[in-house]
Amino acid sequence: MxxxxxxxxxxxxxxxxxxxxxxxxxxxxxxxxxxxxxxxxxxxxxxxxxxxxxxxxxxxxxxxxxxxxxxxxxxxxxxGTHEGEALAEGTKPAINSLSNPGNGTGSAVPAEVSWVQGAMKTPKDIAFAGTRVSVPSPEAIRFDSTSAPEVGQARAIRELTAEITRDAPYDIASYTRSVPERWREAGRVWLSRGDWQPPEGSIVPTTGAQAAIMAIITATTAPGDQVAFEDLTYSSIARGSALTGRRPVQITSDEEGPLPDDLASVCAQRHPKILFVMPTMHNPTTRLMGVERRIELVEVARRHNLWIIEDEVYGSLRNTGLAPFAELAPERTFHVGSLSKAVTAGVRGGWVSSPVSHAQRIYTAHKMLTGGISFLLSELSARLVLSGTADTLRKGVLEEIAARHGLVQQLLDPFEHASAADAPFFWLKVPEPWLSGTFKAAAAAFNTLVDDEDEFKSGRSGRVYHRVRVGITNPLTREETAKGLEILRNLLEDSGAGYDSFE
The missing domain is CATH 1.10.10.10 (Winged helix-like DNA-binding domain superfamily/Winged helix DNA-binding domain)
Known part of the structure; x- marks a missing residue:
């Protein structure tokens, strides 16, 4: 001390x-x-x-x-403040400074990227930004993104945008003052899973999933309240919660998801108000949560009066037939989905199926946080879904993901990784003597960007996984994907020599 x-x-x-x-x-x-x-x-x-x-x-x-x-x-x-000092001075860290012993994972910021000069001057900026505090070069192979691959979206968006411009030019040019029923109907169609459909009056159109989730958190909690996350999660939500004065608290997970006993213990001791889960396709592990685990978590949530955010952004790529949390606990579950991973990220189409009692509150919170939804983007999202175009594009996206998954199996089969034919990313374990952060920095030295495990931690943790997440959908072509995978394979095969320096 x-x-x-x-x-x-x-x-x-x-x-x-x-x-x-x-x-x-x-x-x-x-x-x-x-x-x-x-x-x-x-x-x-x-x-x-x-x-x-x-x-x-x-x-x-x-x-x-x-x-x-x-x-x-x-x-x-x-x-640590050295990252902020380097940014404020417009300097770049050396590539052989690959290991930061302070965090136990070797987290490091790659040197071979273009830094935003002076954009982040304080440790607070760094803390809220996460591990992606750089602007990559245009030539970088972007395995740090999981946006839907191009399978015809550009043409569909161009044609539908022309229709909207012709049909509603004055609506495009003004504020969005009401929500047409067709926007809600598009949400009901897109979010429906198996036998479950969102109930009448539950749908809130949003500007993507992240804005939706932050609206839910701010509408159901107060500054100082705790929000429960798995130890590995979509950490932008955890950082966003902290930015609004909420306090993230970690729940221990196993191969199926949060442990019910640990959630119950945390609820008894820390009294979180809301739980964030990704049951159908967990990011970054690709894990699927079984129905028994879902039921057990719902029982804990009811016992401790806990809200549930069910993030199904990646779930739109996986048809499991399992009952969603929104079906198991409709009175306390906010079911969130968007077009970003299965159709297109740039349109920012998202929806929440809320407990009906809270739908208006979520709508208002979303408007206060974002300024409200765009008519053009909301109408475009609705037309993509209701015309059947979104579903057609989703099928094309899944075919492309499966093809790229085949490349992963072909090129990285000897190395341990969690993957699936419907997942736009895989969770790669790096062998000795790699640390997650040093491997990320080494890959960046070869202009290939991956995410280290720290990007997905909801807070400081003693757990170390020695893994990186590799997204396979952002490269424009399969050839570029294969090139990046070969770079990763070479690093994995040559790990002993590469650990010290890549200059």
């Missing part, structure tokens, strides 16, 4: 804010180094002659600023 006692400046503002500013200043000047452990709240309160509540609020403020990270039972630690 750091032997440190702050000197709180005089002033008229709240004492906890002045203490938080003092901590931030000590971090900025280097007096509190990266990895330093702050004193326990009770000890610091005694030393300063203030209440424990004052110190607790100050620690919460600097945590929300992205300067420290705290875990129950372990304490509060200063986050």
């Amino acid at each position: 750091t032997n440190w006692l702050p000197s709180i400046p005089e002033g008229h503002g709240p004492l906890y804010i002045r203490l938080a500013d003092c901590i931030a200043e000590e971090i900025a000047t280097g007096k509190l180094a990266a990895g330093a452990k702050l004193p326990p709240q009770r000890n610091l309160a005694y030393d300063l002659g203030v209440t424990v509540g004052t110190v607790g609020r100050a620690y919460a403020v600097v945590r929300q600023r992205g300067l420290v990270s705290g875990e129950v039972g372990r304490g509060t630690y200063v986050l």
